[in-house]
Amino acid sequence: MAAILLGISIGSQSIPFSSIWGTFIHTPTVPATDSQIIVSIRLPRVVLAFFIGAALAVAGVAFQGLLKNVLADPYTIGVSSGAAVGAVIVFFFHLYLPLLGRFTLPIVSIIFALVTLLFVLLFARLAERNMAMETIVLIGIIMNAFFGSLISLMVALSGEELRQVIGWLMGSVAMRGWSYVSLFFPFFLIGSIGLFVHIRELNAFSFGEQAAANIGVHVLQRKLFILLSASLLTGAAVAVSGTIGFVGLVTPHMTRLICGANHRRLLPLSFLYGGTFLVLADLVARTMIAPRELPIGVITSFIGAPLFAILLFKSLRRKT
Amino acid sequence: MINVKHVSYQYGEKKVLEDVSFTVYEGEFFGILGPNGSGKTTLMKLMSRELPLQQGVMFVYGQPIETYKPRQYAKLVATLPQHTDISFGYTVKEMVELGRYPYQSSLLPRWTNEDEQTVTEAIHSVTLAHKQHVRLEQLSGGERQRAALARSLAQQPRVLLLDEPTNHMDVAQQFKLLNLLKQSGLTVVAIFHDINIASLYCDRLLLLKDGKAVACGTPRELLSESMIECVFETKMKRHEHPVLPKPLVTFVPFSTPHIDEGLWHVKEHETMLVVETAKPFKVLSSALVGGGVRWATTFVNRHVSLDYRCDDAEQEMIQFLKQHGFREQWTVGMMTAVDVKDVAFSSIDEDVRLFVAVTAGVGNAVDSANAWRRTDVVASPGTINTFVFIDGHLSEAAFVQALITATEAKAKALYDKQVVDPQTNTIATGTSTDSVAIAASQQGTCYAYAGTITPIGKQLARAVYEATQTAIDSYRKRKGEQR
Numbered sequence: 142m143a144a145i146l147l148g149i150s151i152g153s154q155s156i157p158f159s160s161i162w163g164t165f166i167h168t169p170t171v172p173a174t175d176s177q178i179i180v181s182i183r184l185p186r187v188v189l190a191f192f193i194g195a196a197l198a199v200a201g202v203a204f205q206g207l208l209k210n211v212l213a214d215p216y217t218i219g220v221s222s223g224a225a226v227g228a229v230i231v232f233f234f235h236l237y238l239p240l241l242g243r244f245t246l247p248i249v250s251i252i253f254a255l256v257t258l259l260f261v262l263l264f265a266r267l268a269e270r271n272m273a274m275e276t277i278v279l280i281g282i283i284m285n286a287f288f289g290s291l292i293s294l295m296v297a298l299s300g301e302e303l304r305q306v307i308g309w310l311m312g313s314v315a316m317r318g319w320s321y322v323s324l325f326f327p328f329f330l331i332g333s334i335g336l337f338v339h340i341r342e343l344n345a346f347s348f349g350e351q352a353a354a355n356i357g358v359h360v361l362q363r364k365l366f367i368l369l370s371a372s373l374l375t376g377a378a379v380a381v382s383g384t385i386g387f388v389g390l391v392t393p394h395m396t397r398l399i400c401g402a403n404h405r406r407l408l409p410l411s412f413l414y415g416g417t418f419l420v421l422a423d424l425v426a427r428t429m430i431a432p433r434e435l436p437i438g439v440i441t442s443f444i445g446a447p448l449f450a451i452l453l454f455k456s457l458r459r460k461t
Numbered sequence: 462m463i464n465v466k467h468v469s470y471q472y473g474e475k476k477v478l479e480d481v482s483f484t485v486y487e488g489e490f491f492g493i494l495g496p497n498g499s500g501k502t503t504l505m506k507l508m509s510r511e512l513p514l515q516q517g518v519m520f521v522y523g524q525p526i527e528t529y530k531p532r533q534y535a536k537l538v539a540t541l542p543q544h545t546d547i548s549f550g551y552t553v554k555e556m557v558e559l560g561r562y563p564y565q566s567s568l569l570p571r572w573t574n575e576d577e578q579t580v581t582e583a584i585h586s587v588t589l590a591h592k593q594h595v596r597l598e599q600l601s602g603g604e605r606q607r608a609a610l611a612r613s614l615a616q617q618p619r620v621l622l623l624d625e626p627t628n629h630m631d632v633a634q635q636f637k638l639l640n641l642l643k644q645s646g647l648t649v650v651a652i653f654h655d656i657n658i659a660s661l662y663c664d665r666l667l668l669l670k671d672g673k674a675v676a677c678g679t680p681r682e683l684l685s686e687s688m689i690e691c692v693f694e695t696k697m698k699r700h701e702h703p704v705l706p707k708p709l710v711t712f713v714p715f716s717t718p719h720i721d722e723g724l725w726h727v728k729e730h731e732t733m734l735v736v737e738t739a740k741p742f743k744v745l746s747s748a749l750v751g752g753g754v755r756w757a758t759t760f761v762n763r764h765v766s767l768d769y770r771c772d773d774a775e776q777e778m779i780q781f782l783k784q785h786g787f788r789e790q791w792t793v794g795m796m797t798a799v800d801v802k803d804v805a806f807s808s809i810d811e812d813v814r815l816f817v818a819v820t821a822g823v824g825n826a827v828d829s830a831n832a833w834r835r836t837d838v839v840a841s842p843g844t845i846n847t848f849v850f851i852d853g854h855l856s857e858a859a860f861v862q863a864l865i866t867a868t869e870a871k872a873k874a875l876y877d878k879q880v881v882d883p884q885t886n887t888i889a890t891g892t893s894t895d896s897v898a899i900a901a902s903q904q905g906t907c908y909a910y911a912g913t914i915t916p917i918g919k920q921l922a923r924a925v926y927e928a929t930q931t932a933i934d935s936y937r938k939r940k941g942e943q944r
Contacts, residue, residue, distance in 0.1 A: 341559075356560060356563060357536070357562055358531060397550060402548060
């Protein structure tokens with residue numbers, strides 16, 4: 142199912158399919174403008190959407206597993222707020238660092254995200270030696286609240302940058318180009334690998350940290366690794382495309398309803414479903430009121446909520 | 462082999478364990494007992510490394526417990542906590558597979574045949590093979606606990622730590638599980654709430670109270686009534702298990718009211734002698750129905766004809782009793798060929814209160830000392846049946862002595878009446894199917910002994926002697942009339 146969705150998603154770029162195929166095999170009959178659009182605008186957009194969706198989905202899986210709470214999402218521990226604050230600050234102060242050029246925004250955002258993560262972990266460690274997840278969540282709540290207020294402050298005080306800020310906050314993968322993809326890619330790679338090697342540990346953590354310790358998992362170490370990987374994915378995703386909601390929370394649920402809770406299937410399938418979901422959402426976002434674009438965050442909730450409701454009903458009815 | 466030395470632990474200011482030391486040997490089934498709050502679970506958490514040591518040392522197979530790496534320790538020690546957290550959406554098999562974690566390399570984990578085999582065996586040994594692909598949330602509490610046990614077994618540990626392992630299980634499951642563990646040969650350290658189960662299965666026990674180790678030893682040594690009263694602050698009585706050489710412990714939560722008047726009375730009946738007591742009496746007897754030790758309120762001596770023969774006399778008698786409206790569980794029943802109108806009574810009422818009823822038919826009298834010369838095989842109901850009722854509290858030894866005393870008195874009565882064993886031609890000591898029941902009200906005066914020179918023994922012997930003589934006379938008279 143995932144493979145088919147993938148195929149459809151990349152194929153449905155409302156440019157004749159022949160042109161797409163033609164571009165890929167370098168047919169000379171394809172108009173230059175078309176192939177230009179495909180390669181430098183549409184493809185990076187689709188690829189980025191896929192990566193972001195996949196990253197948020199698996200980060201969501203990891204957090205739900207670690208916290209043993211199906212209401213957790215990648216934004217729970219506050220890294221996303223950190224990234225958002227970084228971005229809003231760039232908008233607010235019209236920051237433009239000559240070395241970074243166009244990448245000022247995403248890079249500042251990522252830096253803020255990493256610093257926030259470090260802060261959360263340090264704070265948690267100081268508060269409690271073995272860093273219980275409950276403590277980390279509480280610190281995340283504090284961060285989200287604090288940074289949220291900072292963002293609101295800047296929004297309230299901003300003038301013409303307001304539209305840009307709000308637009309960014311609602312999330313988008315438009316007009317990013319390959320440069321953003323390559324910026325995101327290393328974080329994406331490291332984070333994803335970091336999570337995929339911990340499939341068994343994630344399974345173990347589902348039964349509780351003590352149960353995991355009893356079967357020989359080095360709890361503190363593995364927890365940190367997983368947290369780091371998931372936060373890396375989240376922070377970089379937010380830095381590059383804004384706060385796109387719903388994907389990280391709901392994709393793991395939907396996947397669980399389909400394939401069960403074993404992370405051996407859950408992780409890779411969430412990866413694929415998250416990616417395709419976001420690609421589809423992006424497609425809707427840019428075609429619904431063409432030529433204007435809707436923010437992708439709106440679409441994810443709009444499509445996602447009823448989709449989830451249908452799946453939930455089906456699974457509940459199956460049980461009874 | 463686990464060595465615990467001078468371990469103390471406190472939560473903040475509260476001392477939960479104080480200077481606890483003990484050793485668990487390889488292959489032992491070691492139990493930890495104690496009232497709530499005695500520190501049992503804390504001790505177990507220290508052994509499973511859920512809590513770090515504060516004071517004292519613990520050695521597991523010679524190494525200090527904190528020096529083991531997580532995987533190493535998991536291969537050595539597996540823990541089964543009281544409540545198993547389950548995760549929704551996992552099947553039994555998936556849960557058990559996690560037990561193989563310590564054996565898989567971190568970088569390139571492979572699932573080997575050995576892994577598969579161990580998991581399958583573990584699931585089989587807890588009899589969940591038919592449910593191995595069922596999701597955990599659909600299992601009962603007992604089944605979840607068994608699945609968790611299978612996971613622990615899949616770790617192939619040498620030591621199993623169990624916190625109240627049989628909490629959510631029915632009786633049959635409990636014993637199945639414990640038998641499995643006992644046979645596995647693993648070293649097991651388990652916290653028990655049920656003293657009797659601990660006594661049945663454990664090789665040695667540790668008793669904890671208020672965080673201190675009160676005693677450590679075998680169940681027989683440890684489970685004395687005073688020790689249990691001291692540790693659990695409840696009155697207990699200790700018994701012997703009827704089948705296994707292990708002590709059994711029972712509670713005495715309340716005592717029964719004292720009855721003074723009308724403790725026993727005889728009911729008239731054509732073919733039976735029936736004595737009923739106002740409260741249940743504790744009885745030691747050789748009766749056909751209710752023999753051994755039983756509490757009873759009704760005592761029946763049933764007349765049967767001389768040619769009564771039956772394959773299963775006990776069952777037949779039980780049916781008979783039921784037909785006549787007797788509650789079989791509260792009845793001590795004997796048979797005799799003697800006419801019950803020939804019963805003899807004897808009562809004593811000063812110093813000790815007792816009552817004796819005897820029917821004596823001496824047709825098949827036997828001299829026990831020379832019985833080995835006899836040739837008969839089948840017993841026929843002739844018999845001397847003796848019922849003794851005592852208003853008093855008899856110790857177990859006193860019950861046995863009362864039996865002895867009554868029997869000696871009976872033998873003397875036979876001698877004085879010159880009853881002869883027809884086959885050996887010597888003075889008989891009894892008949893081939895005699896029966897005695899000693900019934901005591903277990904209230905009032907305590908009699909530790911009932912031998913022939915004790916106050917109670919003397920009166921008992923006197924009453925039995927006199928009643929037996931009278932009963933023999935009545936029997937002979939009737940026999941004489943019949944001839």
